[in-house]
Amino acid sequence: MRILVTGAAGFIGTNFVYYMLSKHPDYEITGLDSLTYAGNIGNLERALKSPSFTFVKGDIRCRSDVTSVFDKYSPDIVVNFAAESHVDRSIDSPAIFLDTNVLGTEVLLEEALKHDVKRFHQISTDEVYGDLPLEKKNLRFTEQSILRPSSPYSASKASADLIVLAYHRTYGLNVTISRCSNNFGPYQHEEKLIPKTIKNAISDNVISVYGTGENIRDWIYVIDHCKAVDTIIHKGKDGEIYNIGADNEISNISLIKMILKALNKPESLITYTADRKGHDLRYAIDSSKLQKELGFSEYSEFNNKLAETIMWYKISAIK
Ligand SMILES: NC(=O)c1ccc[n+]([C@@H]2O[C@H](COP(=O)([O-])OP(=O)(O)OC[C@H]3O[C@@H](n4cnc5c(N)ncnc54)[C@H](O)[C@@H]3O)[C@@H](O)[C@H]2O)c1
Secondary structure (H helix, E strand, C coil), X not given: CEXXXXXXXXXXXXXXXXXXXXXXXXXXXXXXXXCCCCCCHHHHCXXXXXXXXXXXXXXXXXXXXXXHHHHHHCCCEEEECCCCCCHHHHHHCCHHHHHHHHHHHHHHHHHHHHCCXXXXXXXXXXXXXXXXXXXXXCCCECCCCCCCCCCHHHHHHHHHHHHHHHHHXXXXXXXXXXXXXXXXXXXXXXXXXXXXXXXXXXXXXXXXXXXXXXXXXXXXXXXXXXXXXXHHHHHCCCCEEXXXXXXXXXXXXXXXXXXXXXXXXCHHHEEEECCCCCCCCECCECCHHHHHHHCCCCCCCHHHHHHHHHHHHHHXXXX
């Protein structure tokens, strides 16, 4: 089996490459990444030593880059992680989000169709559903929930989902989409909440919190996400969407306080700032379809994995 992983030098792409190399040592994996500010080739240092892994620097928006990768490596499966992924950056500069997340996905789809790939898997996000009120704890997004994205980031991801589904309906391309909640674990860029909090806490720097910090996110350990994607690309049904969540709903402020406690740092490091524009209140995801239809049940224990993650960033900061 030959798998093309786009965005392989980013946070989840890197974890997915390592997971697939250990789970399927007989697969040939090609990583494609343009190495934006968010991509770090150093993350893939161990993978680059494997004869099963090849890295190609290239841009999913560039047809000649994408064509040459498909011609040379003839993937059976494409997993598209490549994206601009930071909500705050999308509020400041939306255009690049449409360019990469929508038009880049279309370039990949066109090439996947030409090469008759067996499966195109789009990595989407639960943020395409918008947010839920804080007080209605029983509400969760299902795959049938309407798309109501709030930020230019989530709107670009929702648009990409629609073009993926259009390629399925119009041209018969074999596709699946997964919509996952917030990931945590190693190799994440330090602009994101968990690594940023750990880094600032270690250096006794101020930790800025948007608004009151009561916004709730549903956290999943990144390798659990990778396992779910592996399940979907092998067992998922053509044309279907699968939510991926782990039922770990925590407010941002509680999560920050947990990290401070683990690092033995005072809560006085926290300062509250003006809220993010259009800030989503609560995400909560129903992943029963993935569990019932594909038998997925591999979830890590949140507290253990958070402790491991904090340790990983602490060690990385010393290196
Ligand atoms: N991080 C999360 O919590 C989360 C949750 C749900 C879904 N997702 C989705 O998962 C995917 C990966 O997210 P992440 O957190 O690893 O993001 P990331 O920003 O860490 O990595 C994105 C990678 O894509 C690469 N890239 C960007 N533009 C490119 C282009 N034009 N051509 C080729 N490569 C390009 C970057 O260099 C980077 O390596 C994204 O599609 C994101 O929407 C992320």
